[in-house]
Amino acid sequence: MGTIQTIKGTKDILPQQITYWQYLEKTASEILSKACYQEIRTPIFEQTPLFERGIGEATDVVGKEMYSFVDQGEHSLTLRPEGTAGVVRAYIQNKLFALGGIQRLWYSGAMFRYERPQAGRQRQFHQIGLELLGSDSVRADVEVIAVATDILTTLGLKNLSLQLNSVGDQNDRETYRQALIDYLTPYKDDLDADSVDRLSRNPLRILDSKNPKTQEITVNAPSILDYLSNSSRQHFEGVCGLLTDLGIGYQLNPRLVRGLDYYTHTAFEIISSDLGAQATVCGGGRYDGLVSQLGGEKTSAIGWAMGMERLILLLEKLQALDDNSPDIYFVSRGEKAENQALIIAQKLRQNDWKVELDLSGSNFKKQFKRSDRSGAKMCLILGDSEVETNTIQLKDLITGEQQTLNQEKLVESLPSKK
RNA sequence: GCGAGCGUAGCCAAGUGGUUAAGGCAGCGGUUUGUGGUACCGCCAUUCGUGGGUUCAAGUCCCAUCGUUCGCCCCA
Structure with a gap:
């Protein structure tokens, strides 16, 4: 690549x-x-x-x-x-x-x-x-x-x-450190290489080694709690x-x-x-x-x-992801309708609706398919005939029912969320 | 820094030396004109991480390199 x-x-x-x-x-x-x-x-x-x-x-x-x-x-x-x-x-x-x-x-x-x-x-x-x-x-x-x-x-x-x-x-640690070195030194040959290295630099760290043999050795090592x-x-x-x-x-x-x-x-x-x-x-x-x-x-x-x-x-x-689906999927077709949809969508968002606008310009069938996949529970439909009559269609995507609403009264006519 | 596995389309994935690289999901277009989730049809990798090598022939073998995953180390 x-x-x-x-x-x-x-x-x-x-x-x-x-x-x-x-x-x-x-x-x-x-x-x-x-x-x-x-x-x-x-x-x-x-x-x-x-x-x-x-x-x-x-x-x-x-x-x-x-x-x-x-x-x-x-x-x-x-x-x-x-x-x-x-x-x-x-x-x-x-x-x-x-x-x-x-x-x-x-x-x-x-x-x-x-x-x-x-x-x-x-x-x-x-x-x-x-x-x-x-x-x-x-x-x-x-x-x-x-x-x-x-x-x-x-x-x-x-x-x-x-x-x-x-x-x-600091004092506790110093005395404990020495005690630990005293305990471990006789086992030096049995420790893993990393631990031998740490014996001089940072012996405390040997305690949390994952090496099984080292772990065996440290089982009986002195505990820091006894040196406080x-x-x-x-x-x-x-x-x-x-x-x-x-x-x-x-x-x-x-x-x-x-x-x-x-x-x-x-x-x-x-x-x-x-x-x-x-x-x-x-x-x-x-x-x-x-x-x-x-x-x-x-x-x-x-x-x-x-x-x-x-x-x-x-x-x-x-837990599963939060639902990212829009409340409303907005379907529109025709230049006037598409522009009008943009304006209406903006207004809906200002009224707290989560609205996804279909920007594809493809035919209604395709747009409905997408509205379905978006997970939205309803969609708004705006085409030439709605523009002419100043109306808008609201479709419930679950029941399939569709009603004609007045564009001006849209916000008030929408069902309450949930 | 060390060890092991993996690397084929956006994702999952078949393929293990021989002409044209399965399949699935997603995507896009269509099944005549403004209505969805199903079904059907079509399109979607001149190319298999990259570079070199072996071979008449390589996604398939070898080497290198990069990336990724898991582990060591260490830490959140």
Whole structure:
């Protein structure tokens, strides 16, 4: 094919699917707004160091997945691979902290990661996310999780499970990290190659390896939950307790490790059993260190992001498309009639009717065929004889009954919808 | 970055070395003039992702390349 195609890992969202997107966006934004989160829109690209410093140089996202380029001014820029860093940058730059103690923000938009596409994974994908800045309260953690579950259940999604863990603060993690290395080192020869590699770079990540042999080894590995300081443990237990009070079920998962460096304390993922290998539908956690790391005042914060494509994959399995059929299919023939039909159609639309005008100019038979296929329940007919008498025919496409109406009184004479 | 499968019209799809590339859906036109969902008829790929090679002969075999799908890695 000589024609230009979409870039690998990107997709057009076609009219057939757009109803799902609109449904998702509407549902989410309503729930977010009820919880008093406000939308924020940040640029789709940022200075590269924002992500390097924010997400962590050692992470895969920064190390090998960023779409970075140098512009004409020789600045290194990057298409955002995630949303949090940009929002935090905006929070600091615009001094949003000055507006009051707590900021509740949400965003949605395209993210970019240079990865091999597969089910539920694209190079340009969309996330809807939320950030709650300025609170270290247990209730903040729980509020944020509750908003997420609220969105997902309102969407009607099932077979989801909330995985919960705490990765502690920096000290907790350091002692745990050492304990884990001590435990795993004797098994070094039995670990898979990737895990051996991670032993020195990022041993926590070995815990969620899918390699069966590695999994066997890590079954008895020390748990991070045993290495939490008193205050870290208190926080985490508080979160668990409140979730239970709210009736939100969860599974403790000490192996849950998020891929981005900035997470502290609470980490969670909501996974679906109805997707392929990329089953995480929502991921997030607390990031008390990020704001200061990016040059702001020390600020506690927590947030999450949902993968919109993955949600839509689930929605598509769940429910049929909305009906896109017009209320009225408009059949017309003859120059005068065709022009007149255009004018009448416009008037009907202004009166809240969904009207599809047949533009083909083909004979009535063909137009009726199309009116039938459009799914409309009725059609209007305007031809030479109607123009002469100032009338219009209304045909009920289900019963086949047809009546003559006065053009002037059309809007009033139409049956009520539904 | 690694592994496996796939790539024939808008969509689904037969075809596995031999003259003219099944079929279905959709689309378009028609079965005489202004009436639909059925039926019937006709049209719709000089060409099989692309480039090279093997062969008298390739959609069919080989190589490369691109794309796609699923998985690893990683993540939403």
